[in-house]
Amino acid sequence: MARYSRLPGSVALITLHNPPVNALSAAVRQGIVDAVQRALKDPKVTSVVICGQNGKFCGGADIREFAGPMSGPPLVPMIHAIEAVDKPVAAAIEGVALGGGLELALGCHYRIAHSKAVLGLPEVTLGLLPGAGGSQRLPRLIGLTAALDLITTGRHVSAAEALKLGILDQVTDNNAVDLAVEFVRSVAGQPLDSRRLSTLPCPCPPDVDSLLDKVMSKVRQRSRGALAPVACVQALRAAASLPYAQGMEKERELMATLFNSGQARALQYAFFSQRVVGKWSLPSGASWDNSTARTISKAAVIGLGTMGRGIVVALALTGISVVAVETQEKQLAEASRVVPAMLQREAGRRRLATPPGVISFSSNLQDVSEVELVIEAVFEDMSLKLQVFKHLASVCRPGTLLCSNTSGLDIDQLAAVTQSPGLVVGMHFFAPAHVMKLLEVVYGPRSSPEAVATAMQLGKRMGKVGVAVGNCPGFVGNRMLKPYLEQANFLLEEGATPQQVDEALEEFGFPMGVFRMSDLSGLDVGWRIRKEAGLTGPGVESTRTRQGRRYSPLPDQMCEAGRLGQKTGKGWYQYDGPGGRVARSDPWVDIFLETYRAEHGLVARSITPEEILERCLYALINEGFNILQDAVAAGPEDIDAIYVFGYGWPRHRGGPMFHAGQVGLGRILERLNHHHSHPDVPHLKPSTLLRRLVAAGSPPVQKWREFINKERVHSQL
Numbered sequence: 001m002a003r004y005s006r007l008p009g010s011v012a013l014i015t016l017h018n019p020p021v022n023a024l025s026a027a028v029r030q031g032i033v034d035a036v037q038r039a040l041k042d043p044k045v046t047s048v049v050i051c052g053q054n055g056k057f058c059g060g061a062d063i064r065e066f067a068g069p070m071s072g073p074p075l076v077p078m079i080h081a082i083e084a085v086d087k088p089v090a091a092a093i094e095g096v097a098l099g100g101g102l103e104l105a106l107g108c109h110y111r112i113a114h115s116k117a118v119l120g121l122p123e124v125t126l127g128l129l130p131g132a133g134g135s136q137r138l139p140r141l142i143g144l145t146a147a148l149d150l151i152t153t154g155r156h157v158s159a160a161e162a163l164k165l166g167i168l169d170q171v172t173d174n175n176a177v178d179l180a181v182e183f184v185r186s187v188a189g190q191p192l193d194s195r196r197l198s199t200l201p202c203p204c205p206p207d208v209d210s211l212l213d214k215v216m217s218k219v220r221q222r223s224r225g226a227l228a229p230v231a232c233v234q235a236l237r238a239a240a241s242l243p244y245a246q247g248m249e250k251e252r253e254l255m256a257t258l259f260n261s262g263q264a265r266a267l268q269y270a271f272f273s274q275r276v277v278g279k280w281s282l283p284s285g286a287s288w289d290n291s292t293a294r295t296i297s298k299a300a301v302i303g304l305g306t307m308g309r310g311i312v313v314a315l316a317l318t319g320i321s322v323v324a325v326e327t328q329e330k331q332l333a334e335a336s337r338v339v340p341a342m343l344q345r346e347a348g349r350r351r352l353a354t355p356p357g358v359i360s361f362s363s364n365l366q367d368v369s370e371v372e373l374v375i376e377a378v379f380e381d382m383s384l385k386l387q388v389f390k391h392l393a394s395v396c397r398p399g400t401l402l403c404s405n406t407s408g409l410d411i412d413q414l415a416a417v418t419q420s421p422g423l424v425v426g427m428h429f430f431a432p433a434h435v436m437k438l439l440e441v442v443y444g445p446r447s448s449p450e451a452v453a454t455a456m457q458l459g460k461r462m463g464k465v466g467v468a469v470g471n472c473p474g475f476v477g478n479r480m481l482k483p484y485l486e487q488a489n490f491l492l493e494e495g496a497t498p499q500q501v502d503e504a505l506e507e508f509g510f511p512m513g514v515f516r517m518s519d520l521s522g523l524d525v526g527w528r529i530r531k532e533a534g535l536t537g538p539g540v541e542s543t544r545t546r547q548g549r550r551y552s553p554l555p556d557q558m559c560e561a562g563r564l565g566q567k568t569g570k571g572w573y574q575y576d577g578p579g580g581r582v583a584r585s586d587p588w589v590d591i592f593l594e595t596y597r598a599e600h601g602l603v604a605r606s607i608t609p610e611e612i613l614e615r616c617l618y619a620l621i622n623e624g625f626n627i628l629q630d631a632v633a634a635g636p637e638d639i640d641a642i643y644v645f646g647y648g649w650p651r652h653r654g655g656p657m658f659h660a661g662q663v664g665l666g667r668i669l670e671r672l673n674h675h676h677s678h679p680d681v682p683h684l685k686p687s688t689l690l691r692r693l694v695a696a697g698s699p700p701v702q703k704w705r706e707f708i709n710k711e712r713v714h715s716q717l
């Protein structure tokens, strides 16, 4: 709703009231329409201020309403009516003015904001465009070039930047509503024509077409296959070339196409998934709202390789003092030189002041004795990690939280060598750890709710999307990656090339296909893990079956040939020397694959992009169902957030589990059965949960949690 009040001295104040972010629900829109009418009719009112309750102007349209039939007054005529008012109307912006919230403010004649406010048109991140006139008014206000940047990225800007861009008229460190009231009083009676943005021309650079073409190719490259960024550029082309009314017609047409698209549904689901994972719960019943986190002010990181350095920077950026420990002198010296520069760069990128002197470097593990939390980030080797944990248990004061940055090792085994296993959790960061958003917080059977809550809160402070996951080999992300990688290797055996596989995946929307990604991260990473698992190495017979399952020795053989990826200048592709970044196909790999197939009596066949996608993606999705069934992830949103934020799953496809729902669970089951029945693809046995969901009529992804809980109660899973 919206509250109407008359302030002394003829100013009408309209206050949006819809906690927590004053989203423009049907009731709020109706409230605004009624209040504006009242202000218009009241002869004693000479000016109007619109603000939001509780220090938040408006978070935009109510996204939850998008799923159902629209009711209440539409936004576009409501904003037109405000712009047409013949008394000055000012938006008093505190907190946020996002999406429809900013579009509402653009319909006002003046915009006054608090210095801490953030503004933006993030509709593109929800698969939409600023369809309440924003795509036509903003470029008229700040020019085409700046509007293209804000609208195609959806980025938020500070009040200071908004003032510089010309979005705001005034910014204050004091009360924005008071200033807006004072301001509208001062301009009452002045002409408003030049303040109505719809009547203004759109300032454009002389080479407008080439600018639009350049931005179009950039957005196509940046978010391959995404519809909304393309539509945003089209709407802005209309703003640059058409009168306002025709521009609005184009905005409406484009919006109609986007609004019911699968991509918009996927992106809105991704928005809510990110929030759902913050409300974590464990099978024990412990959850975000019944567990208390400790506030950490002093932490330590053990091991200053690539991961450790990134973690130190991520912690330091929050203002936590960090003891950074590395026992190898050479590595320590390099880290002491590199980490402060990384910190400064990242602080600059985030527009933060560099936290002064919060990191101390040491080669002595004793120096962690006074910290409240330790993150061990040594090499991914269980015996080494066990040694470090034993040492930590003797050095740290009682009650210190001990975390391991591991990508899949057993947290419970680490906890077992400490005196307080309840205080041990996994914190699986993704490289580069100071940049990547995802954090898997891994709880073992003995991890206390307090330890999980603290790790989750610490993740939030570091700006991460933390997802609480259970303890199993590979946790969620890497456990699902395993069958995906296996299928990719099997496809090479059967006749595909690395380029064919990568192209199919990149066409789907991944920034990098699986082989390009392997080259980037280093083929030796998986090799080491497979050696530890006894799947390869001296004494292991070179067959295509290992430990009773089909196995492809192709990646091992690449490593044995010294082709470790970008770092050696050669992997599944060739590069311009070690450390090269540009992948080119390599005839050596073609010959290698042909020889391999001949040795194993395999006849290459032609493989379609559809088969590549089915084999790789459905294998990954199937493991996702197994993970849900095993209660390693609390719900499909957790898996989807992990894949979107950590594994490059295209956000406009929601995540693997959402995608499964979009494709149709019946179809996924049918294709898995098809491939599973093929004698040489035995790994794709459909999960019991998938079968039960299909048998239950394939409920939508939002209902799976409830379904799983019921099945568990009735012991069906």
Ligand SMILES: C/C=C(\C)C(=O)SCCNC(=O)CCNC(=O)[C@H](O)C(C)(C)COP(=O)(O)OP(=O)(O)OC[C@H]1O[C@@H](n2cnc3c(N)ncnc32)[C@H](O)[C@@H]1OP(=O)(O)O
Residues within 6 Å of the ligand: 020, 021, 023, 059, 060, 061, 062, 063, 064, 096, 098, 099, 100, 101, 103, 122, 123, 126, 128, 129, 130, 131, 132, 272, 275, 276
């Ligand atoms: C056409 C389309 C038009 C005209 C649009 O306007 S589309 C909407 C454009 N607006 C946005 O994209 C803003 C979305 N919201 C946010 O970015 C953030 O929520 C925030 C910056 C406004 C606040 O962030 P924060 O303080 O961290 O809080 P949360 O993100 O946790 O949100 C709190 C709860 O509010 C719910 N929420 C937020 N925005 C909306 C919205 N526009 N519609 C409906 N609900 C919204 C959010 O889901 C949280 O609720 P719970 O999920 O916890 O129940």
